[in-house]
Amino acid sequence: GAVVSQHPSWVICKSGTSVKIECRSLDFQATTMFWYRQFPKQSLMLMATSNEGSKATYEQGVEKDKFLINHASLTLSTLTVTSAHPEDSSFYICSASRQGDTYEQYFGPGTRLTVT
Amino acid sequence: QKEVEQNSGPLSVPEGAIASLNCTYSDRGSQSFFWYRQYSGKSPELIMFIYSNGDKEDGRFTAQLNKASQYVSLLIRDSQPSDSATYLCAVTGDYKLSFGAGTTVTVRA
Numbered sequence: 001g002a003v004v005s006q007h008p009s010w011v012i013c014k015s016g017t018s019v020k021i022e023c024r025s026l027d028f029q030a031t032t033m034f035w036y037r038q039f040p041k042q043s044l045m046l047m048a049t050s051n052e053g054s055k056a057t058y059e060q061g062v063e064k065d066k067f068l069i070n071h072a073s074l075t076l077s078t079l080t081v082t083s084a085h086p087e088d089s090s091f092y093i094c095s096a097s098r099q100g101d102t103y104e105q106y107f108g109p110g111t112r113l114t115v116t
Numbered sequence: 117q118k119e120v121e122q123n124s125g126p127l128s129v130p131e132g133a134i135a136s137l138n139c140t141y142s143d144r145g146s147q148s149f150f151w152y153r154q155y156s157g158k159s160p161e162l163i164m165f166i167y168s169n170g171d172k173e174d175g176r177f178t179a180q181l182n183k184a185s186q187y188v189s190l191l192i193r194d195s196q197p198s199d200s201a202t203y204l205c206a207v208t209g210d211y212k213l214s215f216g217a218g219t220t221v222t223v224r225a
Contacts, residue, residue: 043217043218044160044204044213044215046212046213049212103208104150105213107162108159109158110158
């Protein structure tokens with residue numbers, strides 16, 4: 001149990017366009033979902049935390065108008081990278097926690113974004 | 117975010133040996149500690165977690181926690197080539213995980 005999926009697994013887009021990444025918890029209800037970004041040879045950096053039906057909480061330095069997060073249901077969160085630029089190219093990973101698992105997070109497989 | 121430091125790698129060990137990974141954290145209020153394994157191009161997968169001081173064993177893996185020293189470690193016994201990966205230490209005291217930079221382990225056949 002506790003499977004998280006992401007779609008797409010990889011995407012290439014042109015500079016200036018927007019890209020939406022979906023994160024779904026397949027067999028549990030996710031009270032909280034997290035979005036991370038990982039650049040090559042670096043660790044995961046938390047971008048934002050979202051709870052169903054609430055506005056996302058962004059980490060310091062993350063532009064909330066550029067990285068739009070919507071947590072419409074207990075099984076789906078989306079991250080939209082607006083007006084993407086080459087420096088936004090990265091590995092985006094979501095995770096989810098379920099009710100009762102205070103600290104454990106279940107990670108999705110990640111989405112590789114390349115902006116040309 | 118909380119600071120999490122891991123011993124710099126890469127760490128190269130022969131097959132069958134013990135790999136020892138270390139992690140220190142800055143926030144004394146941290147309560148839960150996780151070790152993740154990440155293969156290149158993949159997302160992290162949980163190896164084990166530890167909440168209490170002492171040792172916790174799971175198969176070939178042993179996590180050790182010393183809250184007084186703000187130190188957590190991971191031992192991999194009988195290392196296998198499939199253990200070659202980057203190992204991430206993560207710490208939390210609330211609902212957010214703070215990750216270390218990771219230690220890359222290479223197991224030589």
